Amino acid sequence: MPHRIIEEKCVGCGTCAGECPVEAISQKGDIYAIDPEKCVDCGTCKEVCPNDAIVAE
Numbered sequence: 001m002p003h004r005i006i007e008e009k010c011v012g013c014g015t016c017a018g019e020c021p022v023e024a025i026s027q028k029g030d031i032y033a034i035d036p037e038k039c040v041d042c043g044t045c046k047e048v049c050p051n052d053a054i055v056a057e
């Protein structure tokens with residue numbers, strides 16, 4: 001299952017988007033979101049998020 005950003009925890013820093021190898025993360029208003037169709041589940045975004053806002057489903 002793809003990774004997901006918990007909206008309540010995301011502070012919109014953009015770190016995850018810069019690290020995603022398949023550009024599955026994009027800005028959505030003040031926060032970011034992962035496109036489940038593009039995510040290949042590598043886990044990089046989860047590792048770099050400073051706020052623990054990303055979970056593997």
Ligand code: SF4
Pocket residue numbers: 002003019020021022023024025034038039040041042043044045046
């Ligand atoms: S798990 Fe990997 S492929 Fe999926 S959104 Fe995060 S960095 Fe991108």
Ligand code: SF4
Pocket residue numbers: 005009010011012013014015016017031032048049050051052053054
């Ligand atoms: S790294 Fe974490 S806090 Fe920063 S934009 Fe991504 S999900 Fe949000």
